[in-house]
Amino acid sequence: MLKNLYKNNNIIPTIFFIVVFVVIGFYFFIDKDRGENCIEIITDARDPKTGEIKEFSNLCDIPKGWDVLETDREQFERNNQSWTRYRNDDLGVRFEYRLDPDGYILIDSRSEWVNENKDVVESLHLFNKKEYKELLESDIPREYPPSISVLIFKNAKNYSVKEWIEKEKMISNIEFAVSEIEEIDFLGSPAVKYKISGLYENEILVVLNNGLIYYIDGAYLQEDSQIRKDFVEMLNYFSLY
Known part of the structure; x- marks a missing residue:
């Protein structure tokens, strides 16, 4: 067989260049139509290097090398706007947010807490899509834009919600409170709400439900x-179960 291969080596270069031409042409075609063939669907993807999870509204926006995660995130229309719903049955939480126009992107930063707080079970942040894109494209160090955050913690020491914000001051930031800490009922669960002031103004809602602490920050x-x-509208569509 080797003899036959070398015997016919005069046609190998021709075949080789034909194959290369076809492959290059195929990828050129795919790249050319990439924008037209991209599927507009909410998709989660994970950076295998850092474990960071991000939500993408377009499959073509997912960086190369990232792992696409299965998602059943549904999209629906409300008041002529495109919305989606985040749901996690394991953590008993569900909320809705706007995608378009001038909508949000959901970022999971749980991996950033690994060495800081072992009680963290989820860390979600909603950023305005346009502002988040500008942040990523900027070459100048800058602060993150304001966001809506939902942090979920294990309540390992069975604190009341008031005790938790007192014991976890690094998270609750109650030392920067500019309002009274008001004890309320939120969806049938004990909660506190207050405002803090710093780089941004923040409205904080902390809820205790099923042994978990939900720290909601606008x-x-x-x-x-x-x-x-x-943020105020999102709370109207927030559920704990």
Whole structure:
């Protein structure tokens, strides 16, 4: 067989160049139509190097090398806007947020807590898509834009919600409170709410439910900021179960 191969080596270069031409042409075609063939669907993907999970609204936006995760995230229309619903039955939490127009992207930063707090079971942040894209594209070090955050912690020491914010001051930031700490009922569960002031203004809601602490934070620059309005609206579609 080797003899036959070398015997016909005069046609090998021709075949080789034909194959290369076809392959290059195929990838050129795929790349050319990449924008047209991209599927607009909410998809989660994980960076295998850091464990970071991000949500992408377009399959073509997922970086090469990232692992695409299965998701049953549903999309629906509300008031002529595109919305989606996050749901985690293991943690008993569900909330909804706007995708378009001027919508949000959901970022999972749980991996960043690994060495800081072992009680963290989830760390979710909603950023305005446009502002988050500008952050990623910026070459100048800058602060993260204001976000809506949902952090979930194990309540390993069975604290009341008031005790938890007192014991976990590094998270609750109650030392920066600019309002009274008000004890309330949220969806049938004990909770506290208060405001803090720092880089941004933050409205904080901390809820105790089924042995977990839900720390819900809405950050904004001004009272009339769109993100504050969206935070208030999101709480109307928030569920714990």
